[in-house]
Amino acid sequence: MLKVENLDKTFNTGGGNVHAVQKVSFTANDGEVVAIIGASGSGKSTLLSLLGLLDSPDAGSIDIDGVQLANLDSSGQTKYRSTQVGFVFQQFNLIPNLSAKENVMLALEFAHWPKQDRSARAEAMLTMVGLGTDKADRRPAKLSGGEQQRVAIARAFSAQPKLILADEPTGSLDRSTGQKIVALLHEAATQQHATVLVVTHDEKIAQMADRRLEIEDGVLKEIA
Amino acid sequence: MRSVGVVVILAVAIALSISMLIARDAVTTKINTVRASTGNTITVSPKGFFGGQGGGTPLTTAQINDLLGLSNVTGVQESLSENLTTTETSLKSPTLAGFLGRQFGGSGAGVGGSSSSTTTFTIPVRVTGTNSPGNAVTGGANGGGSEKLTSGKSFSPTSNADVAIVGSTLASKNKLKVGSTFTAWSTKITVVGIFNASSTFTDSDVLMPLATVQKLAGASGEVTSATVVVNTIDNVASVDKAISKKLGSVADVTSTQATAEAQLAPLNSVKTISTYTLIGSVIGAAIILLLSMLMIVRERRREVGVLKALGAPNRSIIMQFIAESTTFTVLGAIVGFLGGILVSSPITSALVNASGGSTSTGVSGFVRRTGGSGFTGGGSGFTPPAGATGGGLRFGGLHSTVTQLHTSAGWSTLGFALIAAIIIAALGSTVATATIVRIRPAEVLRSE
Numbered sequence: 001m002l003k004v005e006n007l008d009k010t011f012n013t014g015g016g017n018v019h020a021v022q023k024v025s026f027t028a029n030d031g032e033v034v035a036i037i038g039a040s041g042s043g044k045s046t047l048l049s050l051l052g053l054l055d056s057p058d059a060g061s062i063d064i065d066g067v068q069l070a071n072l073d074s075s076g077q078t079k080y081r082s083t084q085v086g087f088v089f090q091q092f093n094l095i096p097n098l099s100a101k102e103n104v105m106l107a108l109e110f111a112h113w114p115k116q117d118r119s120a121r122a123e124a125m126l127t128m129v130g131l132g133t134d135k136a137d138r139r140p141a142k143l144s145g146g147e148q149q150r151v152a153i154a155r156a157f158s159a160q161p162k163l164i165l166a167d168e169p170t171g172s173l174d175r176s177t178g179q180k181i182v183a184l185l186h187e188a189a190t191q192q193h194a195t196v197l198v199v200t201h202d203e204k205i206a207q208m209a210d211r212r213l214e215i216e217d218g219v220l221k222e223i224a
Numbered sequence: 225m226r227s228v229g230v231v232v233i234l235a236v237a238i239a240l241s242i243s244m245l246i247a248r249d250a251v252t253t254k255i256n257t258v259r260a261s262t263g264n265t266i267t268v269s270p271k272g273f274f275g276g277q278g279g280g281t282p283l284t285t286a287q288i289n290d291l292l293g294l295s296n297v298t299g300v301q302e303s304l305s306e307n308l309t310t311t312e313t314s315l316k317s318p319t320l321a322g323f324l325g326r327q328f329g330g331s332g333a334g335v336g337g338s339s340s341s342t343t344t345f346t347i348p349v350r351v352t353g354t355n356s357p358g359n360a361v362t363g364g365a366n367g368g369g370s371e372k373l374t375s376g377k378s379f380s381p382t383s384n385a386d387v388a389i390v391g392s393t394l395a396s397k398n399k400l401k402v403g404s405t406f407t408a409w410s411t412k413i414t415v416v417g418i419f420n421a422s423s424t425f426t427d428s429d430v431l432m433p434l435a436t437v438q439k440l441a442g443a444s445g446e447v448t449s450a451t452v453v454v455n456t457i458d459n460v461a462s463v464d465k466a467i468s469k470k471l472g473s474v475a476d477v478t479s480t481q482a483t484a485e486a487q488l489a490p491l492n493s494v495k496t497i498s499t500y501t502l503i504g505s506v507i508g509a510a511i512i513l514l515l516s517m518l519m520i521v522r523e524r525r526r527e528v529g530v531l532k533a534l535g536a537p538n539r540s541i542i543m544q545f546i547a548e549s550t551t552f553t554v555l556g557a558i559v560g561f562l563g564g565i566l567v568s569s570p571i572t573s574a575l576v577n578a579s580g581g582s583t584s585t586g587v588s589g590f591v592r593r594t595g596g597s598g599f600t601g602g603g604s605g606f607t608p609p610a611g612a613t614g615g616g617l618r619f620g621g622l623h624s625t626v627t628q629l630h631t632s633a634g635w636s637t638l639g640f641a642l643i644a645a646i647i648i649a650a651l652g653s654t655v656a657t658a659t660i661v662r663i664r665p666a667e668v669l670r671s672e
Contacts, residue, residue: 046666054533055666075537082535089669093530110535155534167669 007060035209086156234556242564353437376417391427529668
């Protein structure tokens with residue numbers, strides 16, 4: 001279970017301070033898909049960066065299954081990112097010179113999965129997201145956008161993280177493919193009991209989530 | 225395409241480094257070889273004579289033998305060169321006078337004099353008396369040639385017999401064979417050996433025992449040149465001073481070490497140039513690699529951010545880029561090594577030529593003019609005896625051209641270069657990657 005309390009993040013820009021995230025508090029349960037919607041610049045991506053320890057908050061706390069992430073040192077943060085969090089990006093961000101399977105195996109390597117298990121696990125994850133073995137050895141450039149995002153989802157879930165952070169995962173896809181991707185995230189979250197936070201500005205995509213949160217000027221509120 | 229460009233640029237830098245390394249090795253080897261072969265002898269000549277020009281008084285065997293008592297002197301070789309005119313010998317010179325002979329040789333039967341008539345001038349036959357005939361002949365002795373005894377035998381160093389070893393051209397002209405005789409100074413001389421030096425000038429010479437020439441030429445106890453052999457190169461300077469002090473104003477003392485150093489000056493210049501170019505090209509290669517890796521790493525900031533987001537430790541990211549840069553370097557090294565080996569020889573030659581090095585050397589002695597007050601001719605001095613450092617000093621000076629270099633790439637050279645290249649690659653990529661791993665992933669990924 002994810003528990004966030006009074007999270008704050010301010011950026012000092014040339015034009016003054018920008019309060020990207022202000023007093024954000026919420027909880028999310030295992031297997032739950034939570035959509036965070038908001039306009040561009042509202043602070044939703046910053047919130048995701050803070051939750052994934054890609055950036056550090058100015059104040060507040062993040063708790064996953066009772067572990068306070070604020071107390072982690074640099075190596076602890078690296079370990080957290082490799083084992084407890086999975087990222088899905090809008091631009092997929094697959095490693096271009098690795099095959100689909102190797103991209104998944106790379107995440108398993110960082111998570112220190114046993115070497116002998118990585119190949120089978122990667123194939124299983126690719127199968128789970130609907131990519132057959134014929135696509136496993138293809139490099140990202142040889143896959144469609146939807147297929148690349150499936151590989152990214154397989155990579156994100158491969159090390160069985162407790163939290164999946166998806167930043168505009170459908171932003172580069174057509175509506176139909178986007179809906180399939182969100183459905184896939186939902187299915188994977190249920191199957192692996194992971195909490196999924198999906199940042200989107202697409203209301204229809206957000207409606208597929210279990211809960212919806214809206215962020216505006218860094219302030220988060222629940223949408224009924 | 226970018227990777228190919230990096231490899232090509234690296235290959236060029238490595239090729240330049242390798243060619244400079246090879247050039248430097250070749251020059252260093254040549255310098256060491258020349259020093260080893262020439263550096264431990266000192267030539268002593270009568271004062272005022274060099275290259276067959278000048279005037280003065282011949283040295284004596286007694287003066288030269290005194291030099292054996294000097295510290296660090298291991299041997300002394302003496303020679304007396306004479307020119308036999310047609311009135312003094314039955315031998316006919318195989319060399320036609322030609323324009324140069326008339327210009328430098330004089331006229332008529334005389335040598336070095338002047339005459340209004342040049343049409344009857346005949347080149348005299350040069351006779352060298354030596355107390356080191358074995359080395360003189362078998363080691364390549366007379367006039368900078370490479371004499372080989374082709375038939376017969378040599379004479380003993382202390383011989384005073386009326387015997388001679390004659391050059392093949394002279395033998396052919398006068399139909400001489402081993403056992404034949406000819407006349408010199410009204411004395412019948414027996415040919416005991418024939419040598420060949422592949423040089424018309426040298427093959428027209430006669431070698432005889434020193435004592436015999438002194439006796440027949442009426443030059444008892446006289447020598448026209450001596451070579452003093454020093455035990456080590458390091459002692460040449462001190463022995464040089466000691467000889468000058470002992471003989472005073474009657475002799476010119478020329479150290480072959482000094483001569484060799486003068487001859488080696490262009491090579492030392494090339495060595496310096498190649499050393500600085502080597503350092504420059506290595507630094508250039510390092511800068512190229514560093515800038516290339518900085519460019520590559522900066523272009524892949526997003527990838528680095530993604531890797532960090534996936535939980536990759538900094539060490540792992542750095543190692544990945546080091547592996548890539550090492551791959552570039554090894555590929556560049558393979559191409560560069562081949563290119564460097566191919567261009568090393570012409571580059572070395574160009575450097576040597578550009579340094580203004582001469583292509584031949586000649587430390588000549590002189591010939592005492594028969595019964596006269598002047599001297600002419602050239603070519604004396606002897607091969608040092610066995611035990612002289614390196615051996616191989618040729619009669620008449622440095623035999624080989626110092627600027628004829630043999631370039632070769634040894635495994636140790638290539639191995640050293642490869643290791644240096646990989647270390648530079650590792651350092652370059654580490655510095656480049658270290659600048660990126662400090663960036664927080666959010667900063668990189670925020671630009672989406």
